[in-house]
Amino acid sequence: MLGRSVVLSLLLEASLTNAFPNMAEKLAESHLQERIAPIAPFPEYPGAPYHALYNKFDAKSQLVSTSGEHAFIAPGPGDIRGPCAGLNAAANHGYLPRDGIATAETVNTGLWEAFGLDKTATLFLQTATMFFDGDPLSGRWSIGYHSDKTNSLGVIGDLLGNQTGICAYGHLKTEGDASITRGDWLAPTQNSNCASYPEFAQELLDLAKARTGGNITPQVLAEHQYNRKQHSIATNPYYFSPAYAGIAFTFGAHMFAYELLANHSAENPRGFLTPEVFESFFSYTRDADNKLVFTYGHERIPDNWYRRADDDAWTLSDILISTAQQCVSYPSNCAVGGNTGTVNSFSGVNLGDISGGLINAATDLQDPEKMGCFISQVIQADVPSFLDNVFNGVALTRVLGMIPTVLMPALAPLGNCPGLPKGKSMLDYGKTFPGAKMAMSGNRNPYRK
Ligand code: HEM
Ligand SMILES: *[C@@H]1O[C@H](CO)[C@@H](O)[C@H](O)[C@H]1NC(C)=O
Ligand SMILES: *[C@@H]1O[C@H](CO)[C@@H](O)[C@H](O)[C@H]1NC(C)=O
Numbered sequence: 134m135l136g137r138s139v140v141l142s143l144l145l146e147a148s149l150t151n152a153f154p155n156m157a158e159k160l161a162e163s164h165l166q167e168r169i170a171p172i173a174p175f176p177e178y179p180g181a182p183y184h185a186l187y188n189k190f191d192a193k194s195q196l197v198s199t200s201g202e203h204a205f206i207a208p209g210p211g212d213i214r215g216p217c218a219g220l221n222a223a224a225n226h227g228y229l230p231r232d233g234i235a236t237a238e239t240v241n242t243g244l245w246e247a248f249g250l251d252k253t254a255t256l257f258l259q260t261a262t263m264f265f266d267g268d269p270l271s272g273r274w275s276i277g278y279h280s281d282k283t284n285s286l287g288v289i290g291d292l293l294g295n296q297t298g299i300c301a302y303g304h305l306k307t308e309g310d311a312s313i314t315r316g317d318w319l320a321p322t323q324n325s326n327c328a329s330y331p332e333f334a335q336e337l338l339d340l341a342k343a344r345t346g347g348n349i350t351p352q353v354l355a356e357h358q359y360n361r362k363q364h365s366i367a368t369n370p371y372y373f374s375p376a377y378a379g380i381a382f383t384f385g386a387h388m389f390a391y392e393l394l395a396n397h398s399a400e401n402p403r404g405f406l407t408p409e410v411f412e413s414f415f416s417y418t419r420d421a422d423n424k425l426v427f428t429y430g431h432e433r434i435p436d437n438w439y440r441r442a443d444d445d446a447w448t449l450s451d452i453l454i455s456t457a458q459q460c461v462s463y464p465s466n467c468a469v470g471g472n473t474g475t476v477n478s479f480s481g482v483n484l485g486d487i488s489g490g491l492i493n494a495a496t497d498l499q500d501p502e503k504m505g506c507f508i509s510q511v512i513q514a515d516v517p518s519f520l521d522n523v524f525n526g527v528a529l530t531r532v533l534g535m536i537p538t539v540l541m542p543a544l545a546p547l548g549n550c551p552g553l554p555k556g557k558s559m560l561d562y563g564k565t566f567p568g569a570k571m572a573m574s575g576n577r578n579p580y581r582k
Contacts, residue, residue, distance in 0.1 A: 215277025489554025
């Protein structure tokens, strides 16, 4: 569990006033661009503008150890791996516990050491994930499917709570459809949301080849996200894109794939991501015909790989800004809603209705400050209703009691949102969508035969 002093010092680090440098200017610019061209190109360097100017490289502090205690060891029986390339690689190299059960402490230190993900981001991600998919009482969550190890409630635990982990039945809480390479949970085929599919990885590599000659860039990833959503709408009758998992989290992961996995050098201080480095981090090898082969859970940090610099860390405000930037370039990526039981039947949910008037159109989400408040609002609406599906009795009372003391402080860095209206939970606004039903076991979806 997170100590109060840890939370407080992390909040100080979050430094709200510096969170959005020159935002008004940037936004004015992006609206201007929008009037000139209907769809503004996604930025070459997304996130806060200062990343575009970063020009230092320090081999010693940026080289990530892959030997000794950080040697690659493939997961053994009982070790859990899931849909997140970064968490899997971290666990395979001992930057997270090798059994795949994350805690606040290990996430905050491990993801900084291995990837340069700033603590404003890890505090938020780890806390939200622990409430959605894990056990807030123990602070533990599984980086893949359900594990008995996250339960703090001992032998009676199964009666009082059964945590999902981040994939499988954790679907729609943190994990969403139209991932970089993972499947859609309710799609007719290729429907593991924990495993990666070569077809989708190959599409990304082909797009990179067409756009840059081979290397994967943030622009390539943003376009891939657009393609993946169009693919889901066209092939998955139960595709659903909720506010957090669908607009923010999945896209956040698309940016992580470049911002946190790119290699760095003196010539390329802002990083470069070759297909080879991507394949190592995504657990791909090549067969005799040079076709991609995925091995579940063998994500590997390449030897001789340099992470982003300490003073150029990826922060929570970078996540918000880049997520908002996607809404400028690909407005349809920012629609909440889903198919209604047949392919190509996408129906949008009224954003004004679910946000109590905070957001009135997808274009409002082009503003990172509104994006931050919207994410905070939907998490506050979703957490109690999701917890109600996972916990019972005294355990439910205790975890609900942790919302003001543990969840709210971790949401504060999302922004200063005075008078934030109460939002609607996905279980409410998703009611009429067959793909938005939450299942805990057995049949994935009541609508599914
Ligand atoms: C507490 C921190 C983190 C949490 C809770 C988390 C969780 C997740 C989840 C739930 C997904 C599936 C998303 C989806 O359905 O599209 C995902 C995907 C992904 N994550 Fe993470 N993640 C974290 C940190 C990281 C880090 C540090 C990296 C990179 C170093 C990373 C890279 C990725 C990538 C590349 C994917 C896409 C995988 C694919 O679609 O094939 N994540 N993560
Ligand atoms: C807990 O949930 C998982 C799915 O997340 C399921 O496989 C398992 O059977 C459940 N355990 C109990 C005791 O209900
Ligand atoms: C990362 O870049 C450096 C400098 O160009 C290079 O020497 C190293 O081999 C690269 N690492 C990987 C894993 O490609």
